[in-house]
C-alpha cells in the first residue's frame with residue numbers, strides 16, 4: 082500500500098490539537114490527529130467536573146462540557162483521528178516529508194507537523210498495592226468523573242496536593258462522609274482551599290498511608306481500607322464505599338528528545354518558538370502548553386491562538402501564495418451550506 086501523505090499532522094488531541102484540526106480543515110488541508118489516550122480532550126480529561134470561567138465568550142462551563150464542545154468543533158472537517166497512538170520520534174526524508182514514528186511501529190507521513198503535546202503523556206500514579214488494579218472497574222478511582230457518583234457515599238481520598246484537596250472540598254457537601262489521608266503532616270494546596278477543608282467535616286489523617294484494600298464479598302469492590310500510620314506503624318481499618326487516589330502523574334516527555342533533528346527547547350522540554358507558533362525547524366510548528374514564546378498565555382484561550390497561527394504558517398509553507406490568514410467564519414464560503422442548515426433549524430419553531 083502506498084504511503085498516504087497528510088498536509089498537517091497534529092500530535093496531541095487536547096485543546097491546542099483540536100483547535101488546530103478545526104482551523105486546518107477550515108483552510109482546506111488534509112489533516113490527521115495522533116493521540117496517545119483512548120479519547121480526545123487532553124488535560125481537560127483530568128477536570129471534567131471543574132468549572133471553567135476563563136474561555137472567552139463562554140459562561141462558566143464544566144470541563145466535560147467544554148471538552149465535548151471542543152471535540153465537536155475539532156471534528157467539523159472530519160480529520161483522520163488516530164487514538165491509542167504514541168508518537169515516539171520525528172524525522173524527515175530527502176524530500177522534506179516528515180516521518181512520525183509511533184510506538185505501534187506505524188509511520189505517519191506529513192508535509193507539516195503541529196506539535197501540541199501539552200505536558201506530554203500523563204498517566205496517574207497508581208496505588209502501590211499488589212492487586213489494586215482489579216478494583217479499577219469498581220470503586221477505585223484515579224479521577225473524579227462525576228460528583229454524582231459519590232452522592233451519600235463514604236469516600237476516602239488519598240493525596241495531599243491541590244487536586245486531592247479540591248476533590249475533598251467538592252465532595253464534602255455531596256458525600257455522606259469524606260476522609261483525606263496523606264503521607265506528610267502538611268497539605269500542599271492553595272491557602273483558601275486548605276482553610277475551607279479545615280473548616281469542613283472532612284476528616285484528615287496526616288502521616289498516614291493506605292496499606293491494604295479489603296474486598297467485598299463479590300471481590301469486585303473495596304469494602305474496607307487498612308490505614309497505617311507512618312509515625313507509629315500502627316494500623317486501623319475504615320469501611321468505605323469508594324476510594325479516590327490522587328498521587329500526581331507520571332509524565333512521558335520523550336518525544337522531542339528522540340526527534341532526529343535539533344529543535345530548540347527551553348528547560349529541556351518546551352519548544353522555543355515565535356509568537357506565530359514557528360519553531361527552529363521549518364514546516365514544524367507548535368501550539369498550546371508545549372510552546373514557549375514571549376507572549377505565551379498558558380490557558381486554553383492561548384492554545385487557540387497558537388493553533389490558528391500554527392495552521393496559517395503551515396498553509397503558507399505548503400502553498401506560499403495562500404493568504405496569510407483565513408477569512409473570518411461569518412464570511413467564509415466553507416460554512417455557507419452549514420449556515421443554511423443551521424438557520425433552517427433555528428427558524429423551524
Ligand SMILES: Cc1cc2nc3c(=O)[nH]c(=O)nc-3n(C[C@H](O)[C@H](O)[C@H](O)COP(=O)(O)OP(=O)(O)OC[C@H]3O[C@@H](n4cnc5c(N)ncnc54)[C@H](O)[C@@H]3O)c2cc1C
Nearest residue numbers: 093095096097117123124168198199200201369370380381
Ligand atoms: C487541574 C487543571 C485545571 C485547569 N483549569 C483551567 C482553566 O480553568 N482555564 C484554562 O484556560 N486552563 C486551565 N487549565 C490549563 C489547560 O487545561 C491547558 O492549558 C490546556 O489543556 C493545554 O492544552 P494543550 O492542547 O496544549 O495540552 P494538553 O491538554 O496537555 O493535551 C496534550 C495532549 O497530547 C497528548 N500527547 C502528549 N504526548 C504525546 C505523544 N508523544 N503521542 C501522542 N499524543 C501525545 C496527550 O495525551 C494529551 O492528550 C487547567 C489545567 C489543569 C491541570
